[in-house]
Amino acid sequence: MRGNPFVGTARVGWMEFRTHLRSPRLLILVVLFALLVFGASYGFSQPSGISNQPFLVAHPAIRNESGADHFFAVGWVADLRGVPRPGVAVSLYEFNLTSPGYEAPRFLQSAETNATGFVVFDVGTPSQEFGYQLRVDPIGMSMVSFYPALLNQTFTSFVSSSSFFSPFGSESAVAVHVMTLDGYPATGADIYIDDNLQGQPNGNGFYGGSLPPGDHVVRISYRGYEESYGTYGGPSSGPVYENGADAVLLGIVFTFMPLILPIVAIAVSFDAIARERAQGSLELLLARRVRREGILAGKFLGAFASIALPMTVVFLGGIAILAAVSGRPPTPSFAATVIVASLFLVAVYVLLMLILSSLAKSVGTAVVFGVVAWLFFNLFFAFVATFLFLVAGGSLTSPGAYGALLTVLLFDPNLLYQMLVAAAVPVTSGSPGLGLVPTGYLSIAQLAVAAILWIVVPWLLATWIFRRKAEG
């Protein structure tokens, strides 16, 4: 009559699982969790950063019509990826170039950009003493001046480089706008970066590309005339927008996952043992043909599965949303890491709650223990560890000391969770980006050992305490 210990575990686990799936508690938590994940997946996936920062360029243009030169100020409003902004109000101002003091520019007229983002102002016959200015509030302004050397040029150009940093990554991009002297997009111009031909402008005269870190020269050549610009690319983890899905996942993990995951785990499992004790069923359970470890394992697996199942579904839904919105699915290995690491954090908190729930004499005490555990790791631990570190003379700018602090922070499962996810961030262009591991502070092996210990030690502690408390 030797019972298979796994059978009892499975039955206790199934009971726990079924109880939770039927409880409104789990339903409310999952709905809350889904709203957060779906909302963040949608919201964070919106194009952002440099990708949709609008800019204004202004070009002088000279057209020979009926034997006479006509002068125009051509404005183009687009974002840094070259997407035109139609219907933007652009104002034309005139200002005195020869005035000794400051003289406020004088408003002349205003017009809206057309479907391709262009606006054209006829400035008649400009005086050498006056320059022109195009303005778009609040984007900025751009100068237009007509000077004698202009007549020797075949085109006018505008080059802008920008760097964008965010918790989700960083990138540098260059934007080039080239117009022929008579005011049309110079689609035939050749654009070089450091003497490497990059390509030609599009139908709107725009060329955009990413810029590797470091100093560069952007050169534009068209019909025998050239212009060069020195420019600089900042550190880059690759185009943020194109890796948007990964960036959004990382953003979700770094903003609210360490807050919400423990709440879900605690709220589901805080009374796993205390409830059985309160309703008297624990005594019946202890008299059954199931080992103590088997009961606890069943409790753990049941509570964990009841959270893990809906949570994985919510995560996959969130990934589908952000893939649909940003147009690219996240890197599969990274998405898998985020899900597995999140389930790991849930498992840790379920185990912690099994310990606290075994200690609690009543369901009310179990609630208090759960809240304290949440506060401890979400507020207390990192603050106190960092404070003590600084008081002890540690310096955050010293790599050795900082590495030591990170090691101490592995004792906080929330921080370990973030480090696990950060270690798996795809690094696209040789820059460390957010990856902690490439920076050499912590190794994958250290993180893995910490993660295993965070499961094994609470489990051993839980079985020991459960046995002691159950058997008096």
Added chain:
Amino acid sequence: MRVTASAIRVQDLRKRYPAFRKPVDALAGVNFDVARGDVFGFLGPNGAGKTTTLRILATVLAPTGGGAEVDGHDVVRDPMAVRSVVGYMPERSGAYPLLTGLQNLLYWGRLQDVDGGGLRERARALLAELGLEEAADRKAKTYSHGMGKRLLMAQALIHDPPILLLDEPAGGLDPQGIRFFRDLVRKLQGEGKTVFLSSHILSEVEQTCTTVGIIHRGRMVVVERMDALRQRIGEGAVARIEVECDLPSPAVMQAILGVPKVRAVTPAPDGIVVEAEAGAEVADEVTRVLVENRVRIRAVRPAQPTLEDAFMSLLGGGTA
């Protein structure tokens, strides 16, 4: 399976509950044997260690000293074997409130490795036998106290164990419920099961148990066959005779007092009560005196010494 003479054997069983300042010795060396097929009544005042003993025998608690064997299996070394031969009914209800009675019973049965196929039929039959047939598919939270007790009994019986450990099975029940459990215990005894039950209700133990053990402050005060105990109490206690008769005159009362070994005569609502020295047989002499004085006698009953008397005299009175 080993065959041992005793169904339950407890030797020098000790249990100390740890406490911050003063550990509590719930059991301070308890010894007793329960023979197979016996109905053992476990008596004692509150806090004497009854429930602690039962929980150790059910392998819920671990003893801190001594040992206990159930059906030849040690409760510490082989708790799994003990669990398969024991049906344990705790005093407090332990049902899952959101499950139906039947679902509760199926769960406990499955945890006891009862065969999946026959389990449902057995559970239904048990619920019917215990009068819960109509409540079987209702959630346990709707059950009354008595129904909860019956469900607890059903879970103890679901795997048809040869040994039953019942903690206050009739506690808090109405007379009908008490009778139900008394009949059930007799039926179980008839099936050859060993029943170990703790109780406060002395008359219950008196009527159903073949052996009685009395525990006080963590120690056994007495363990004896019910009839032997009754006799022993009889030897030690005053002999009493209840006489149903017309109320005799003071002169007749005086005459009865004159009978050798009679100590007191007191009027009762429907007659008199005569108390004599322990072991004295005064019924015939008292009857003779009454008849001679033409007092009409309807009945003469030698009053049996009760377990309550024993309980009181063994515990020094007043603690039950």
